[in-house]
Amino acid sequence: MNTPTTVQARPPVPAASRSWTRHLVTAVRILLGLAFVVFGANGFLNFIPPPxxxxxxGAAAFAGALFKTGYMLPLIGATQLIAGALLLANRFVPLALVFLAPFLVNAAVFHLVLEPSGLGMTGVFVALELFLVWSYRTAYRPLLTPRWPRD
Structure with a gap:
């Protein structure tokens, strides 16, 4: 009979991996996911009161133009809701971050140029997004390859 009789013990876990920082990516992912689920749902239910x-x-003209298209605000709300739900479910996280990037860039430029009072909150969301993009950077490496070998 050739079955091993000794049990392989796991090596001790280093102290660094037992620290609270190992939960940081999860906490940031859930925080950003909750925010975009709320803002995406608000696009349909309008439960957040206007300022x-x-x-x-200029900001009112921009918002009015988005509203007048008839499709842009529902599209924005649906995309934010879906991307936020993906972040909360921990599914397709790199794809959800790609979906959210244009909204965050637009929000940052909107608040820099047209309405500076919301710049602080936008900066927090951009920082959370960048932290998660950095945390999932290996998923983006194939997208950033300058030359892709042909099959």
Whole structure:
């Protein structure tokens, strides 16, 4: 009979992997996912009240143009809702981050140029997105290959 009689013990876990930082990616992913599920659902249900002060003229014109298309605000809401749900479910996280990147770039430029009062919160969301993109950077490596070998 050739069955081994000794049990292989796992090596001891280093102290660094037992620290709270091992949960940081999960916490950031859930925080960003919750935010985009809420903002995406708000695109359909309108439960977040509008700001008490009116938007500056350029910001109001931009928001009005998006509204007048008839399809852009539902598309934005649905994309944010789906990407947020993917982050919460921990499924296709790199793809969800790609879906959210254009919204965050647009939000950052919108608040830099048209309506600076929301720049702080936008900066937090951009930082969370960049942290997650860095954490999942190996998933993006094939996309950033300058020459792809043909089959």
């Amino acid at each position: 008490p002060t009116p938007l500056p003229e």
